[in-house]
Amino acid sequence: MTSKKVILTGSFGVGKTSLFNQFIHQKFSDKYLTTIGVKVNKKTVESHGEEVSLLIWDIAGEVTQDKVPNSYFLGASGILYVVDLSRPLTFVNIKEDIEYLKDLLPGAKIKVVGNKKDLLTDTELAQAVKSIEIPVGTTTSAKTGENVEDLFLALTNEMME
Amino acid sequence: MTEFANMNYNRKSNYRQVILLDENGYIHDSCDSLFDSSQFTDKSIGNYFYFLASELPTIWASEANKISYNRMQTTQACLPGFYDFAFSKAVINGKRHILWEIFDYTNVYKEYIKIQQIKNEVSIHEQYLLRNKNQSVDGKPAHSENFFQSEYIAKQRKESDNLVYRLIHKEKEIGTAPAEAGLIKLNELKLHLKLMIEEIDQFVNQVKDDEFTDIYIKEVVDDYFNKEIPRHPDRIKLIYSDSLPDKVTVNKNVLTQIISLVCKDELNQIDYKSASLSLGLVQVNNDNNPILNIDYVEQLSSDINLNEDSAKRVIKLSILKSLVSTLGGRLISKYSTDNHLFGALISLPLKNC
Numbered sequence: 413m414t415s416k417k418v419i420l421t422g423s424f425g426v427g428k429t430s431l432f433n434q435f436i437h438q439k440f441s442d443k444y445l446t447t448i449g450v451k452v453n454k455k456t457v458e459s460h461g462e463e464v465s466l467l468i469w470d471i472a473g474e475v476t477q478d479k480v481p482n483s484y485f486l487g488a489s490g491i492l493y494v495v496d497l498s499r500p501l502t503f504v505n506i507k508e509d510i511e512y513l514k515d516l517l518p519g520a521k522i523k524v525v526g527n528k529k530d531l532l533t534d535t536e537l538a539q540a541v542k543s544i545e546i547p548v549g550t551t552t553s554a555k556t557g558e559n560v561e562d563l564f565l566a567l568t569n570e571m572m573e
Numbered sequence: 574m575t576e577f578a579n580m581n582y583n584r585k586s587n588y589r590q591v592i593l594l595d596e597n598g599y600i601h602d603s604c605d606s607l608f609d610s611s612q613f614t615d616k617s618i619g620n621y622f623y624f625l626a627s628e629l630p631t632i633w634a635s636e637a638n639k640i641s642y643n644r645m646q647t648t649q650a651c652l653p654g655f656y657d658f659a660f661s662k663a664v665i666n667g668k669r670h671i672l673w674e675i676f677d678y679t680n681v682y683k684e685y686i687k688i689q690q691i692k693n694e695v696s697i698h699e700q701y702l703l704r705n706k707n708q709s710v711d712g713k714p715a716h717s718e719n720f721f722q723s724e725y726i727a728k729q730r731k732e733s734d735n736l737v738y739r740l741i742h743k744e745k746e747i748g749t750a751p752a753e754a755g756l757i758k759l760n761e762l763k764l765h766l767k768l769m770i771e772e773i774d775q776f777v778n779q780v781k782d783d784e785f786t787d788i789y790i791k792e793v794v795d796d797y798f799n800k801e802i803p804r805h806p807d808r809i810k811l812i813y814s815d816s817l818p819d820k821v822t823v824n825k826n827v828l829t830q831i832i833s834l835v836c837k838d839e840l841n842q843i844d845y846k847s848a849s850l851s852l853g854l855v856q857v858n859n860d861n862n863p864i865l866n867i868d869y870v871e872q873l874s875s876d877i878n879l880n881e882d883s884a885k886r887v888i889k890l891s892i893l894k895s896l897v898s899t900l901g902g903r904l905i906s907k908y909s910t911d912n913h914l915f916g917a918l919i920s921l922p923l924k925n926c
């Protein structure tokens with residue numbers, strides 16, 4: 413079976429752990445518990461009729477990506493760069509961050525994820541998405557589960573192209 | 574599976590396990606200090622540890638001889654805490670192997686989480702303050718009502734003598750002060766928390782070095798004091814007990830770090846009357862490992878406000894406590910508001926060579 417390493421990254425408190433838990437365990441908690449290192453879990457999905465095992469890394473959030481230990485990114489095929497749509501300061505560094513990640517992992521697929529969409533009205537959502545300098549791939553809510561499964565499946569399809 | 578078991582690897586402190594993996598990811602040998610590896614020998618290790626499924630190919634492909642990953646949380650019940658991993662490549666009998674070192678820093682990283690949690694929540698609150706400040710026209714107090722209601726902090730508050738909470742006891746002030754003042758306070762707090770985290774990281778890395786050498790302990794401690802406290806030669810009285818031999822087998826960096834954590838900050842303060850640091854060695858019966866006792870006592874002036882400033886120091890002590898326990902030692906803190914006393918007695922088992 414093909415395995416792919418996928419990393420959830422972005423600033424702290426944007427919902428990386430929540431997306432991870434929603435995708436792996438279909439669970440959500442309102443409680444904020446800081447992640448200090450790395451947790452890896454596995455989930456098998458199907459892409460183009462083939463089974464793919466996703467090895468998903470939930471890592472501690474850093475304000476900028478160059479602060480994340482390089483070893484975490486080694487061998488990654490997919491990156492989910494998560495921002496909190498309700499906190500603009502979580503996407504002020506997005507341009508530099510994405511460039512940094514592209515340099516580090518030239519072959520990897522990188523997706524920008526706008527999370528916590530449930531906290532915004534449609535107008536606010538459109539406004540937030542427009543203000544992000546890099547096109548947002550998907551907007552999600554780890555709380556309601558909206559688009560979470562689709563996000564991982566879309567990434568898998570891209571990685572398997 | 575005997576060689577490593579016989580190594581008696583750090584049996585005293587029991588915080589490190591070494592596992593030798595063969596080219597296919599099967600366990601070849603293990604000292605089993607932290608968990609019984611025999612349950613994982615029938616299949617390649619990646620079937621049990623997802624982290625390894627993900628990383629073994631990368632480690633093989635990497636040009637580096639050693640790769641480290643810090644603060645790992647596994648999904649395996651046999652490793653229920655927080656660990657640092659290091660992987661080194663080795664050729665044994667002409668075959669490629671990977672040496673997997675696991676360092677159990679669970680206690681230490683639990684302290685780390687508390688600090689990081691507060692730091693992140695403070696940062697998020699700061700972001701709201703900044704936004705409100707930019708948005709407010711009339712300079713009204715700007716604060717996020719939700720921040721200090723956060724469940725985590727609410728829980729800290731319930732524990733009456735919780736020191737992390739005491740550190741942020743100025744919450745009301747921060748919450749309702751004009752944005753500027755609140756921001757400055759938050760920034761101070763953030764910086765302080767950042768320093769604490771750096772100290773933990775530094776210590777953890779030094780312990781890992783595991784370089785136990787014979788040192789002339791009095792010279793090392795004298796040196797440290799001369800270098801760190803040249804301007805305050807009389808602030809702390811150094812006492813070497815008669816039991817302390819000239820030479821001691823110890824990790825020098827760890828020793829100086831402990832001394833630094835227990836008394837360095839205080840050197841910059843002027844509000845205490847006197848302090849002493851005593852070092853002695855105890856030989857326990859039926860035990861080959863002698864114990865190094867480091868005793869720090871500080872007599873504070875009666876007029877200083879203990880509650881305010883001491884919170885930071887006591888938090889520091891609780892970090893040190895977890896670090897010392899990782900090394901198989903013990904820390905008893907002495908902290909008395911009534912007697913205006915602050916200090917710690919640290920007992921550290923020395924390496925048996």
Ligand SMILES: Nc1nc2c(ncn2[C@@H]2O[C@H](COP(=O)(O)OP(=O)(O)O)[C@@H](O)[C@H]2O)c(=O)[nH]1
Nearest residue numbers: 425426427428429430441442444528553554555
């Ligand atoms: N309303 C809402 N809250 C969320 C969502 N995702 C995460 N959160 C909350 O945001 C906080 C931080 O989430 P967490 O997953 O720990 O963020 P991380 O630091 O990026 O891992 C927690 O209190 C979560 O409950 C979401 O989609 N909607």
Ligand SMILES: [Mg+2]
Nearest residue numbers: 428429446447
């Ligand atoms: Mg997290």
